[in-house]
Amino acid sequence: MNQEVDVSLSAVPKDNSNFADKLIAAVKKKGNPVCVGLDPRLGQIPEFIKKKQIEKFGETFEAAANSFLEFNIGIIDAVEEIVPVVKPQIAFYEQYGFRGMWAYEETCKYAQKKGLIVVADAKRNDIGSTAQGYANTFLGEVELFDEKLPSLDADALTVTPYLGYDGIKPFVEACREFGKGIFVLVKTSNPSSGDLQDQMVKEGKMTNYELMSHLVESWGSDLVGESGYSSVGAVVGATHPKQAAEIRKYLPQSIFLVPGYGAQGGGAADVRPCFNDDGLGAIVNSSRGIIFAGSDQGYAEASRAAALEMIADLKTIF
């Protein structure tokens, strides 16, 4: 939509090998488990970016979408050498309609081209052909007349398990076929996560989130790679360290995607239980704390400094 920042780059080479192995290799290569949350908010985008895009497009959804993309490119360029993973949260983009979705796609492509692993945070959930549609979009290939083509083609996707295995299976199969991963919501970081997740089930023997842990373990058992980790991971919030320690025991082979560090109140000590003793098994997300660390012209450098600070903080726990 905007030629100047168009990043419709040539396709990233396909690698259908096990997602968990690729993620563990990236964490080892960068020497840290930091995931940068690319969650842009128009009110916090530097003025110089917005001004430029408004001059070009007026005060439109198109200007918002192009502001997001330009902002993200700055962040990605600043952190690509130091972190292994980025996680764009789709809600922020979708607000600006199909133009926002364009910025989302271009952001994912740009990050992948720079060698970053992209986790699409969309918490998709449905059944049957609908779940298959989501799996096609984010992880696999979509039907296009006489051929099949990748669409959004992220490296991994967050999914919500309320519908049971019917709602997970199409994603697991896409993981196997295309070398992708999923992170299933198990214990989320928010205050009311217990409304459902903490309820005792199985005659008082476990909570819903513990039950979900066991299900995630079984769903991912066929997708364990040479690293010893499975491509079916779990979302476990940094704000519940005690529960995280329990879930870590039930899910020794899963990689945890850990939100809640930084702005939501979790610190390095809180995320420690999400890791195995080998220092692996989790990636820790920070969004606002990194991407909005600075403002104006220096925002990208400030985000790099904030990422380095987070990396140093996480190194204190091992």
Next chain:
Amino acid sequence: MNQEVDVSLSAVPKDNSNFADKLIAAVKKKGNPVCVGLDPRLGQIPEFIKKKQIEKFGETFEAAANSFLEFNIGIIDAVEEIVPVVKPQIAFYEQYGFRGMWAYEETCKYAQKKGLIVVADAKRNDIGSTAQGYANTFLGEVELFDEKLPSLDADALTVTPYLGYDGIKPFVEACREFGKGIFVLVKTSNPSSGDLQDQMVKEGKMTNYELMSHLVESWGSDLVGESGYSSVGAVVGATHPKQAAEIRKYLPQSIFLVPGYGAQGGGAADVRPCFNDDGLGAIVNSSRGIIFAGSDQGYAEASRAAALEMIADLKTIF
């Protein structure tokens, strides 16, 4: 993207009154509770539509998106006078990236312009500012530089409750402010819905889905309109009539969105427990059974005939 079928119509007049009242009025006016699921699949779109769009755009995502929109306009024109509600499932559109999302937006706008109530079936779920983002997109207004504007602006949205009230509250608030509705997943129609939903909680006194029913009742208690129904509704599958009868008791004021009729195996007798004795309180969705009832030039007339057949079938239960 395609001038010929561009339906960027002038804005539909805003009506911030209670959503449940508007939905009940529409059901009474049309004399039936049928919801047509606009879930297009490229392989089943009539050839004459695809041929025309391929001639214009080649075998591209743009041709797919325009095929969907042209197909939907045909269906909407054929059923607008006889049914009260349509429910486009976003997964089918999202497959074709931002171009698919454009077709989704235009479909929603076109249906609203024709006087239909649009339920965006997206099963969104997240917390805090992210949930707020989804609420802005589908139900409220998004921040655009110095102003706020509606974005996708559906009439209602399906949401998933795994994260508890934090993940529901922004949607409930948008319902209140903008006269919108939500349908919370309670008991879904798929075979493995019991993996989580049927687990006994509260010392064996109720299932997770029953617990969820009670939560939905409390979340929606402030949004009961003059019709006696709340703008916070529930998704209850037609494939579980026994459970539906229980949930109906717990949720006398909620409107049920009922999937699973037709292609998924539910019949008129199966959906009866989803209704109150006044014949209200539920809308029943059919997707494939209506939109793919015919093919080629006669597809729209065939969909109208299928909708009329479903209306007649549902009339047998009262």
